[in-house]
Each structure stands twice: as structure tokens, then as C-alpha cells.
Amino acid sequence: MKKTSRFFLGILGLLLGIIWLFPFYMILTNSFKTPKGIFASVLSLPGNGQATTTNYNNSFKALDFISSLGHSLLITVVSVLILVLFSSMAAYALQRNKSKLSGALLMLFVSAMLIPFQTVMIPLTANFGQAHMLNMWGLMFMYLGFDASLSIFLYQGTMGSIPIAMDESAELEGANRFQIFFKIVFPMLTPITVTVGILNIIAIWNDYLLPSLVLPQNQYTIPLQMFFFFGQYTKQWHLALAGLTLSIIPVIIFYIFAQRYIIKGVTDGAVK
Amino acid sequence: MAEIKLEHIYKRYPGNDADSVTDFNLDIKDNEFIVFVGPSGCGKSTTLRMIAGLEDITKGDLKMDGEVMNDVHPKDRNIAMVFQNYALYPQMTVFDNMAFGLKIRKMPKDEIKKRVDNAADILGLTDYLQRKPGALSGGQRQRVALGRAIVRDAKLFLLDEPLSNLDAKLRVQMRTQIAQLHQRLKTNMIYVTHDQVEAMTMADRIVIMNDGKVQQVGTPDDLYNKPANKFVAGFMGSPSMNFFDAKLENGRVSNGKGLDVAIPEGRLKVLRDKGYEGKKLTVGVRPEDIHTEQVALEAMSDALVDAKVEVSEFLGTDSMLYSRTGDTEFVAQVNARDYHKPGEEVKMAFEMSKAHFFDDDTQVTIE
Amino acid sequence: MAEIKLEHIYKRYPGNDADSVTDFNLDIKDNEFIVFVGPSGCGKSTTLRMIAGLEDITKGDLKMDGEVMNDVHPKDRNIAMVFQNYALYPQMTVFDNMAFGLKIRKMPKDEIKKRVDNAADILGLTDYLQRKPGALSGGQRQRVALGRAIVRDAKLFLLDEPLSNLDAKLRVQMRTQIAQLHQRLKTNMIYVTHDQVEAMTMADRIVIMNDGKVQQVGTPDDLYNKPANKFVAGFMGSPSMNFFDAKLENGRVSNGKGLDVAIPEGRLKVLRDKGYEGKKLTVGVRPEDIHTEQVALEAMSDALVDAKVEVSEFLGTDSMLYSRTGDTEFVAQVNARDYHKPGEEVKMAFEMSKAHFFDDDTQVTIE
Amino acid sequence: MKNRSLSFWLFLTPTLVALALVVFIPAIMGVFYSFTNWDGLGYTEMLGFKNYITLFHNSGFIAALWFTIKFVIVTVILLNVIGLALALLVTQKFKGNNLLRTVFFMPNLIGGLILGFIWQFIFTQAFDALGKAFHMAWLTGWLTDAKTGFWGLVIVTVWQMSGYIMIIYIAYLQNIPSEVIEAAEMDGASPWQRFVHITFPMIAPAFTVCMFLTLSNGFKIYDQNLSLTNGGPYKSTEMLAMNIVNTAYSENNFALAEAKALIFFLIVAAISLLQVYYNRKREVDL
Amino acid sequence: GNSNSSSSSNKKVKITILQGKVESNKQFKQIAARYHKLHPNVTITVSSIGGGTDYDPVLKTRISSGNAPTIFSLAGPADVKQFASQEADLSNTKAAKAAQPGTLDAVKSNGKTVGLPFNVEGYGLVYNKKIFKKAGVDATKLTTMAKLTAAVKKIDSQKSKLGIKGVFCLPGKETWILSDHLANLYVGQEFGGNALKMYNSKSMKFTANKEMKAMIDLQKNYSVGPVMQQDYSSQVNQNFSQGKVAMIQQGDWIYSTVEQIDKKFAKNDMGMIPIPVKGYENKLPVGTSLYWGVNKNKSTAEQTAAKNFLDWLYTSKEGKKLVVNKLHFVPAYKGYDDAKMPDALTQVVFKYSQAHKTIGWAFPAYTGTSWDPNTFQPNLQKYLSGKQSWNTTVKNSIKGWNEQQASK
């Protein structure tokens, strides 16, 4: 890649980036406006006596930010760990076994993604309620059920590019299936693990409908708290925008860190 | 440490419509060093992988110390293997690559370190222990793969062309190391190579394969001097044996176009006893059994051939004369002193007492 | 077809703290066949990759036909390359792998087919044209990689150990094919190998590298007979040259422990002129210049050494005698007829007219 | 790993159990309910296929189905093209490529209502302003009719999801051995040819995954629909998921909704699984 | 008697409330805490749900999972029917007895009262006093369609002087503005403003449809445009609250939204007048959109505690204060004569309802049925965006209603 083409790519990237960021510009600028300021002119910068930072203060309090952040974190982190662990294992079993059965199982997982959530939610919560599982822990388990399919699907696709010779070599060195998987294969899956992690983190972090059905109010997450800003008629956009900004910061920070691992291809040198 | 028996082993890969290995039989004795040779694609790696348990055996039995092993899990066979394509763990350093098998077996840390350091030392990898495989040259990667096998106390070592990417010097060195290792560990080793010298110097016995079938099993000397058939004769030795289609008549073999040489008494008798008088057969003469020195021309005056040198190659001590008689091409390996320029017409003596004879149909050695 | 100049080329990989290639200089003439040799990790592949444009050149200029190419895109250099690790396209059949470069260049379909079929024929791949690389043996993959290069009319061919996974017979065959290809296409070729025979027989000139530095550039004969330094002398030839640390005194070199031989007049004069009388130096004698035949012992009676054979190896025409004199080990390559059993005490004659002498400090050849 | 072996099942059990309890059992219950007059709490009669017969006479359902299919075709193409293009862009070596990944991915961090709020303002105000400034009439009056509603939904979906698709493509792009790309460079392939002949076939699994995701998400899309147009005007932008949800919750006809869901599932499954099956066959392992 | 059992019993009871007015979440919690202080043996947990989710599915999942709340809310006849298996008889509660006439019509089931109104709400034309004054129009005089039309034209002619973008802002996206509130005036007439009656009707005539058309046209023609792009927030937050339109068709609930945007404006410059309808001049549509239900599947102790709580809230002295001042509810109960409503709009509603100058809310009869979202609303929107004639709109709507009612 030569300098000039790098430069033009940079320019292209910049332009696209601006287009992509425009809505965020609106979220950020409006989160610093008074309610009147927001509706006076959504597109302008905060100013004209309509600039304020109190939205953040109020939103922070109204969201009960510290405790709902704690719930969000706990639920997201634990669910994603469980998901990554079990779905990568399942994908490994399915990819390394080329039989009709595993093909069928994969299709089963995949087809689960096609079932609209709304059609299972009532029977689902009914069943879980009867098992006294309508709480955080039940929610984490539900995420495993709902999101494992996509994760398995993603894992299963990249697993093919890890030469089977890796498994064989470790197997001959005396490693059992679990050791082969955790010590050899799983580390080589880092880029896709990070991807699976990110996709699930955002899905779970932002999820509203399922937790609203499952969580008791003392375990509310940020999105659930946020919906107190949206009454039937009074939608408190100023607080919601500030709240949104507060709640996506942790995820953006995480994403920026996680990227390093996506970028670092780890499989070089594996294949001769 | 183990006796290994391969009994009528077959392998067919799903999707192929021919067997990649056919009726493979071999008895490996305790502490033997076996070398597999054969042309590319003849089934060497496949056989090795079946022994390791990495491929299912389509038919036949693999026995170790009398027990059928077909269904034993690879990790329970206690076998160390060097893969033809290395199969290094990309995310681990060189050290960890070598230490992995030991860690798995819960060996104490300091013992692991000792072994790995020792192996790294032997292999000249000490400076690279902290690198990952991605930042190594081809040969360095191959050495890591080798190191991974030798740190372990396996019952059986399988080495699939472990030196193919190393330079001559390192190769010789490694060859010696492996031989010593074999001495010290007293384990069985099966070694795949396409290098004649490696096969000849390292093997207790060589298994030579072609097209999935075993052609001959024997000591290097056997294979070189008593090849079972034309394939083996042609395969062993470099440059390979020259073959001439000829007819046996009046104690001479001739092809009517340049070749017409007498056969020594003893050999002639055998051929006649087997009924080849007046029949077609294939005559094989090794390049080094063709001479141009005056002494030889005189000594073997009844086996002279008029040849024309087409290319001559200088190789340190020897010269290769790529020559032609009639329309048959052949190679002579002569002393560098007996240099002949391309285009020169030269008389050459065929040392027929060392010649080989093969049946024209079955290609089997006549003896 | 092109003149290629490498001027003071350096390469440092990010993350390494030493150069992998240092001050590389080479003028490749039109239609020349260059071979790179050197120990594993010395920078051969790296240099090739810089020529191909796959690695940035850290410092220095690469010129083709006078133009600086450092920044030219690989695809615009019109170079064909065989990768050390094959780099086959896994999703394409063997045919498509070979045809890809031609399709890209919009060659007519039938011409492509002709070329690929022809290459497949040469390489013995005709039966595998419809397979994918995953279902091939190691050697077959390597042949596909080779085929991919030879179907193309590139200006320059780069071949990184293209035959390392092939058996001896196929190797010889392929060697000839590549030589013919070179003749026919009249292109430049740069060929990396660790096989002495390949280097010797194929090269117009050999570049021998060590530790990122060019040690010597010259014809095979030059390198073998006039090595520039001890490294080159030791690297070329297999088994490699025997070295003895010795002192020059009274027209003889001796190490006080077994070695004590006279030096022929002409050579002695040079050594004395350069002021080595009474000084330490390294003496190099090739295994094939050590003799045990009676004739030789008599002819070189002032250069006899008492040696003990420790290992003797039989290699078809020759025997290798791994021997020892005093505490110095060395190898003698003698005729198979002069076989000596291990443990035997043997007198050996050193052919000192062919010996090499190296400065003890700089290791450079004294001449 | 043999499927007879214990480890095969040990690896699979946790996810299989979760899937069964969380998705399949409730879904099967739903299928059962579709044959009754279930109202979300209980049922009093078995109706047989009555709901299924009703549903094929339900013009709302048919309209939603067509609208959704049009939407899916457009977004599947756009998302894959743009997602892959973004992935290729940010995997090139230039300054700021990492930052850009974050930028392109960020839309996924905004959910539901706020998304609709922001985009309504963009469509009604930013577009209007632009349209007036540059005299482009087509930029004004967005979301007021079915056509602009459709494209509005497409734009929001593409804006939001292409970063998602991008990071999946990135993950797979990273796995291509560099030598193979280099070999293609030596073979003289231009960047475009390299992409078509080498890169793309080698990320075929990613394509399968992304096709599937965009297909199934396109069919299931609900949040954007709700927050942006809420099906309006006059139901012209109501998609399948919304139609089903409305049937259940606004019309309180849960059984009919389950019947619609089953038909919907069968349609989507047929398309998506066929796609997966077909694409998976072409993929190769290294 | 229910009334004394709570104070006399010292057994601890826990009751749960699930309600959908998320904007009042905090207030309900405070009220629950206050009640616990007064009655330490009763603990009330309030959960609020709404915003992005509809209330009903959550209630359903709670019920089917065995976590049903003790007190829940009902939105009209459709809900009453749906949750019939949960609804306790509230006929004997003090609150039910104190309920204003007509407010319980929608929650009668087999002669029993199963719901207690949250409050009453009213809607009309909310106007900007300042603008009207500047334009020289007296809002209180606009009691007929003709007068209104004239006033609208007058205001419209001074648009630039008044600094407004339109007289109205008609939010075409918010279908309920037309289908529920406006139509209530013209369709509801047929059923005497009684939701239950309409819910049980077999057919509909829609005789006043021409008048409705006139009203829609007026709002549309003098609205900031394009109407199909306007929604609640552009109507209330962006246009009305910022003084960009003179009046909007809305109800007392917008007060807090306007207050958020401009406190002063909300306090001083807002007024509401009834929408002029022939034969119903100067009558405000006042009604109840939500009712409390008590779960009859809970223990009697729990049910009793729940009823006592509701009685306390709506009939005790302290409860009444909380209803008016904390919840800002216009009471649906008798006994609030001396109450002072906290803001200008609720004051209007309260005034009309105290004076019984009201029109009933019939629309809850159809908000929970498929006719509203699937037939009525789309047809009105089609008319609004000019895709369909008024006649077709009316014809489709009547046909749809009759079909739905027939298949019930």
C-alpha cells in the first residue's frame, strides 16, 4: 500500500465516519440542552441560554446510576462469559465432527434464531416463573438460550480455518479433549471470541424487553431505568439522551480495548 | 520399547475412489529404526497417521505389544510425532510449544525447563525460545516441531520428513542427533524421508512404498544391492539405475541399438535356468557401475558400449555424464578426473557382474 | 530478460532488534540462474520476499533494468514465486490454482488449459487436477505450488525451496525441468535451496549467506574450490570440510596431537609470504581428499596421519570413515572398496595440495 | 471428535439444554396454542386450523409479508455490500482505521426509542433543511408516505447494522493466511481480483453467517419499525414482526399471532436455512 | 366490613401493585411508603411498566408465571373481559360508592364493579392565551364550528405577526388523536358516550361523520405541515410549547410536558376549550382511561388490604390530598369539592366535571379491539394523506366495525 492510496483511504474513511457519527453528534449536543433548547432547534449546538449540564446530574440520579450500572455489568459480564464458554465449546464439537447429526444440530441452533422472540415470551416467562427463575440468574440462563445460536454460528464458521493438525498434534502429546480445546483451539479463536463477546455485550447491555419481563424492580438495569423517562405522554428526552450517553461510554471503552485483539490475527504461522 | 505389527492395513479416504494404502504389512521389532521411503503421494504420511491414530484404519489391524490398537485413542498411545507441516501452536512461544506435552503430563516446572533448554540447545533454538512461530524462518519452525517430539519420553516416534527444510550441514547434525536419541531412548522410530542418504544411513530397515503398496522391506544394503523389483532398483540410488530393454541371446544382452554386452557366467546360468534365453528382459546398471577409465575398458572388454556424452555435470569428486547409446539415454557416474566434454564420443564399460535383471512383465528381479 | 541489482539492502523486521538481512549487494545479469544457499534463518526467504515486493525494504535500492523498484507493487513486477510454505488457494482445485495467474491476465481459455495440462504432466499432477489442496500429500502440494509458477511467463522466477518435499527421483526430474524451463524462457531465476547438489548443478552463480550477510558470490566451482572464508568452505560440500587448528612451522602444519603434515612448496611459499610462519592458522581438508589406499599412502608419505575409525558408514559407492586423530575428529570419504571396521587403526594420507588455509582471527582464506 | 464419544455430548449439553428450555419448549407450546383460542392467559377451545385459515384472508398479514420481503431483499444486499466494504476499508493500513471501526460500530449501542427519536429528527429536519438548501425535492417530506417510510427504515437499518456486519467480516478476514494473499499478488491479481477470487471465497463462512443474520434480522426487525414509523402511515410500513405483535397485544388475539408466527417462521426458515445449506457446501477447511 | 379489618388485624400483609403510568412511578412509591408508615403491617411494592413496552403483555406474563400483582390496572371493557378471571368484586368498596356517576360504566361486569378509576382526564383544544389575545380572539366564545372556523382564519391571516407557523399542529402520526379523541365526539354520540354500550353494540351508523370531516379538515388545512410528519413531540414540545402554533387538540396530560419546556408559559398562558360539536356545545369530553383492579386469586387478607389501600387513597383526607397534589389527578370521585387543582388544564377539566358539563368517553370501547388499529386508524390516515376519499373512509370504518362486532 503506497502513501497516496493510504491518504485517499483516510479521506474516504473520514467522510464515512462523519456521516456515521452525525446522529451521535445530535445525541451529544442535545444532551447538553434544556428541554426547550432541544425542541427549539435539534440540529444546532447548545447555546443561547439553552446549554446545561444538569441533565447529566439529574439523569445520573434518576437512573440510580451506580446501582443499575452494577446490575447491568453483572448481568452482561456473567452472561457473556457463559455464552462465550459454552457456545465455543458447542461449536467446536460441531465443527470437528463432520456427521449428519452435527449438521442437523447446527441447523437446529440456527433455526432457533428465526423464532420471533415475542411469540415465545409468554410461555417462556410462565415456565420460568413456575420454576422461580424470574431473576438475574434466570435471565443469564435465558441469554444462553437465546444468544448461543448466533455465537455458535460465528464460532463454527471460523473454526474451520484452524488446521486440524493443531488438534492432532496436541492429542498426540497426551492432551484430552478439554485440554486441546482450552489450551490450543480456544486461544486461536481470540479474534472471533472478541467479536462474539462484543456482539453479545451490546445485545445484552441494551436489551430491554426480556429483562423487563424477568427482572424484579430491585435488579433493574440501565435500559430499564431509562424507560422511566418515557411516560405515555411525557418523554423526557433531555434526561434520556444524557442517560444514553452515560450508559454507552462503558461499552465504547470496552470496545476500543477489545479491538486490539480483533486486530491481532493470531493464526499466522500455523499453516505450512 | 514396543513391538508394532501392521497387519493387512488398508486406507481409503472418503471421497477418493481408490485405496491410498493397500494391504500394508510390517513387523517392527523392539527398538528398531524404520524408514519409509517412496515417491510423493505413495501413502507414507497416511500410514504414519494411521499408526498415530489420527486416521481411521479402513481395514486391517494395528497391534502394539500384541494388543489391537485400532480403537485406542491417540493420546493413550504415547506416541510423539513430527508433522510434515509442523503444526506448531501459533499462539505459544517456542518454549511453550515444546513444553506443552510435558505440562499436560504434569511434569515439574524445573524438569520441563531442563528438558526444553536441552532440546533447544541441540536444535540451535536457544535464541528463539521466546518468539512465536510466526516470526521464525521455515527451518526454524521445523526444528521447533522436532524439539516438541524429542522432549517427550514417547514409546514410539513418528517423524514425517522432519529435516526437509534444513540445510545440508544442519541436516547432518540433526541426523546424528536423532540417531543418538534413538540409541539413548531405545524407542522405536518410524521416519519418513525422501532423502536417500538419510534413509541409507539411519535405517535399520527401510520400507519402500509405491502407490500405496509396500514394494520391499529390508536393510539399506538389501535394498540397494538386492532390489526386489525394478521400482525399488530405480528408486534407490541417485542418480537412479539405468534401465535397458533388451533380449538375452548367446550369453549377451542386446537391444539392437547400441547395447550389446556379455553376461558373466554365474549370472547367465541363473537367467537360462529361469528360461529367459531368447526372451525380452530389462537390464539395470547403476551409474557408478559404468566406467570410462582405461583400466576398466580393458578389464571389461566384452561389455563395451559406444556412447555420446550429452551433458556433463561436475559434482566435487565425481562427474555425471548424461549420455546416449542408440536411442537409449543413460547416466554414468565417473571420477571427476575422467571428465568428458558434452558431445564427445566415449567408450564405456558396463560392469555386468553388478547388473540387475528384471522380468519384462512383472518387473520382478530375476534371481 | 531483466537485469536486477540489489544495492546495499537491509531488512529489519519490526519487533526484532537485529537486521535479518545486512548490506546485501548483488548484480543479477540477464538470464542468469542464481541460487541462494545458507543455513536456516540466514535471510534467504527474507531477501526473496523483498525482491518480490512482499516485504518493505528497510534500506537500500532494488533496481530492475535500471529502475528503482522499491515502491512498485508486487503485481506490477511480473514476478512468479514459489512459496516455501506453498500458499495454495484452499478453495480452488489444483487446476484453478495453476490457472489463476493466467486467468487474471485474460489469457484465452484453451491456451490456459494447454499450459496447465502441460505443467500438470511435467509435475505428475494430471490425476489430481480436480482435487482441492486439502486432499493432497505434502509433495503433491509442493508440486502444485511449482506448477503455479511455471505456467506463467514471468520476467523473474523466485523459487523458495521448491523441491524440499519431493523424493530424490522426482527431484532430479524436476531439477531438469526447471533447468529446461530456464533455458527455454530465458528469464532470470533465483532459487533458494539447502540441497548442495541442487545448488551445484543448477546455479550459474551461488550466493552464500550467513546470518543475514552475503559470504561469497560465485560459480559453484569457485565456491567449492576457492571458498572465500572458513564458513563457505565448511558449508559447501557434504560431508563438510574437516578443520584443524594448527601451527605452521618448518614447512609443516601440526597441532601437536596427531596432525603433523608437510605442505607442498607452492602453497608454503604463499603462507610464508603472508607471514604465517610460526603462527596459528586453520587447516581445512575435504573428506574426499583423505585417502587410505596403499597407492595414496605411498604417494603422500609426508602427509600421513594415524587415525582411529570410530564409525563407518556405507553409502553405495563410497564409505564414510568417522575418525579421530589425537582429540580431533574428522571424516574421510573413501572408496567403498577401502572399507574399515570401526575401531580399526588406520593410516590416512592428507592430500595437502588440495588443502585450504584460513586466518585464525578473520577466518578469511589465505591465498 | 466422534459423535459417539462422551466429550462430544459434554461439549454440547449446556447449550442444548438452554436452547431447549428457553426457545424450543416455549415455541412448541406456542405452536400448540395456535390451534386454540389462547388469549395469553389460557384457552377454552381447540380451534383446529381456524386461525390458519383466518390468517390467509388477513390482508394486513399479507401486506406486511410483502413489505417485509421487499425490505429484506434491499437490506440484505445493502448490508452485506456496505458491511463488507467497511470491513475491507478498515482492515487496510492507514491512520485512523481503528478509530473508524469504533465509529462504524457505534450505532449498535443505541437502542429502540432513542434511535427513532434521533432519526425522525434527521429525516424531518436535517433532510428538509438539506432538500431546501440544495433544491432537492425528494429530500423533503420524509416518512409521510409508504415510499419514504420504506427507505427511511432501510437507511436506519443500514446505518445501524452495517457496523455489526462489518465486525463479523473483520473477524473472518483476519483469519486468512497472509501468504495466500501474497501468492495472488504475485500472480498479478489487482486488489479487486484478489478480493473476488481469493479473499471473498476464503471468507465464505462469514458470508454465510452474514447472509443469514441479515436475512433473519430483516424478517424479524421490530424496534426500528416501532420507533421510526410505528407501521404508519396507514399501516403501509408495518412489517411482519410488528403485525404479529399487534395481533397479539393490541388485538389481544394471541392464538392468531402464534399461527402467524409459525407461518412466518416456516417462510424465513425455508429461505435462510436453504441459504446456509447451499453456502456451507461451498466452504472449505484449511 | 372491610374498613376496620386492616387496622384491627396485625398480621403482616404484602401487596404488590403493577401499574403503567411510569411518569408517576416515584409518586406511587412515595404514597406506598406513606401508607406503610400509617399501617405498618401492610407493605406495598410498586412496579411500574410502560414506556417501550405495552402494559398488558407484562401483566399477562406476570399472571401466567405465577407472579400476578395484587393491584393492577385495566384500560376499559376489552381489558375487563380479558382479565375477568382475575378481577375481584369491588362493588362494596368505599371508593366505588364515592365514584362519580358514569365513571364506572366501563368496568361493570355481570352487574359487579371490577375496577376503580385512577382519575378523570379531559381533552379539547388547548390554546395559547397570549397568541389569542394578540390576535384579538376570545377563546371562550368559540362554541360553534362556525365561530371556530372564523377565528382560525383570523389567526391564520396574522401568522407572521404572531410569529407562528400554523394555527394548529395536527400530528398525523399519532393516530389516536383522531381515532380515539376526536372520533369519540362524533361516534360516541350514538352510544351516549357509554363505552360499555358501544362495546356491546352490534353496529354503528356514524351519522355525524360530515361534522368530523369538517373538524379534521380545519385542523389539517391550518396545521404546520406536512401533517403526516408531525407526532406528539413535534405537536406539543416543538410547536405548541415554543409558541409556534396557536392551539392543538390535546388534553390535560400535556401539562407536565409543557412545563418541562417552559414553566412560565405552562403556568400562565395555557387554556383549554371544548371542541365545538353540534348539540354538545360547551361540553368537555371527560373520562377515565385507567382503572384499578384487584386480583381475586390472592388471599382474602391481601385482597382486603388492597381494597383498603384504594379506599384510603381516594376517600381519606390524606389520600385525597395526595391524589390532587402529588399525583395531579383530577378526581373521579365525589367529596373533592373544595380541592384546588394544581394546574390550568386540570382546573378546566375539574371545573367541567364538577359542573357535569361533560361528554362521556366511548372510545375505550374500541381501543383494545382490532378495529381501531387495523381499520379505523389506517383509514383515517389514508384520508389525511389524501389517498382516499372521506366517503370510502367512513364506509370502510362502518363495515369494519360491524364485521368485528358480528364475529364477537
Ligand SMILES: Nc1ncnc2c1ncn2[C@@H]1O[C@H](COP(=O)(O)OP(=O)(O)OP(=O)(O)O)[C@@H](O)[C@H]1O
Ligand atoms: N515475520 C518475522 N518477524 C520477525 N522475524 C522474522 C520474521 N520472519 C523471519 N524472521 C527472522 O529473520 C531471520 C531470517 O529469516 P528467513 O525466513 O529469511 O530465513 P531463511 O534463510 O529463509 O531460513 P530457512 O532456510 O530456515 O527458511 C530469521 O532469524 C527469522 O527468525
Ligand SMILES: Nc1ncnc2c1ncn2[C@@H]1O[C@H](COP(=O)(O)OP(=O)(O)OP(=O)(O)O)[C@@H](O)[C@H]1O
Ligand atoms: N485428506 C485426504 N483426502 C483425500 N485424499 C488424500 C487425503 N490426504 C492424502 N490423500 C491422498 O492419499 C495419497 C497418499 O497421501 P500421503 O499424504 O500419505 O502421501 P505421502 O506418501 O506422505 O506423500 P508426500 O511425500 O508427498 O508427503 C495421495 O495420493 C493423496 O492425494
Ligand SMILES: [Mg+2]
Ligand atoms: Mg507426506
Ligand SMILES: [Mg+2]
Ligand atoms: Mg526460508
